[in-house]
Amino acid sequence: MIFYFSFVLSQEDPLQREGHVRWGEGFVIVYDITDRGSFEDVMYFKNLLDEVKKPKNVTFILVGNKADLTHSRQVSTEEGERLAAELSCAFYECSACTGEGNITDAFYELCREIRRRKMIQGKTRRRSSTTHVKQAINKMLTKISS
Numbered sequence: 001m002i003f004y005f006s007f008v009l010s011q012e013d014p015l016q017r018e019g020h021v022r023w024g025e026g027f028v029i030v031y032d033i034t035d036r037g038s039f040e041d042v043m044y045f046k047n048l049l050d051e052v053k054k055p056k057n058v059t060f061i062l063v064g065n066k067a068d069l070t071h072s073r074q075v076s077t078e079e080g081e082r083l084a085a086e087l088s089c090a091f092y093e094c095s096a097c098t099g100e101g102n103i104t105d106a107f108y109e110l111c112r113e114i115r116r117r118k119m120i121q122g123k124t125r126r127r128s129s130t131t132h133v134k135q136a137i138n139k140m141l142t143k144i145s146s
């Protein structure tokens with residue numbers, strides 16, 4: 001399940017908002033390249049994600065929208081790239097209006113990342129349950145032999 005932050009934040013009820021964050025598997029944090037305030041809000045959204053989810057399990061990408069409005073740009077591409085590097089996430093600039101920038105790629109990347117993380121988590125979980133079973137068997141054998 002993928003959520004856009006603009007949608008999540010428009011929920012007035014904080015509990016409902018938290019619910020969306022809790023169940024979401026992937027997130028798209030979108031700012032407007034013509035609105036520096038929205039860029040500054042990115043950290044707020046990231047912190048909200050970290051609060052509700054375990055920081056290591058948060059999968060998200062950063063998107064600068066309205067890339068067609070170059071004349072009113074307030075946030076440079078380099079600033080977006082730098083922030084994404086800091087947050088260790090993929091970065092895209094696009095325009096919902098003209099379709100410029102590859103938003104399809106952004107979604108594919110997000111889905112790939114969700115799958116990658118799930119596989120890693122699955123392996124860890126499997127390994128830990130195997131260890132559990134091994135320990136239980138060892139305990140039983142020790143009891144039987146004593």
Ligand SMILES: Nc1nc2c(ncn2[C@@H]2O[C@H](COP(=O)(O)OP(=O)(O)OP(=O)(O)O)[C@@H](O)[C@H]2O)c(=O)[nH]1
Nearest residue numbers: 006032035038065066067068069094095096097098
């Ligand atoms: N030029 C341009 N306009 C856009 C783009 N994306 C959205 N808009 C326009 O921005 C306005 C607001 O869009 P909404 O989808 O309501 O977005 P919002 O979350 O309310 O965001 P803002 O009002 O922009 O803070 C609408 O008039 C959209 O058509 C884009 O990529 N390029």
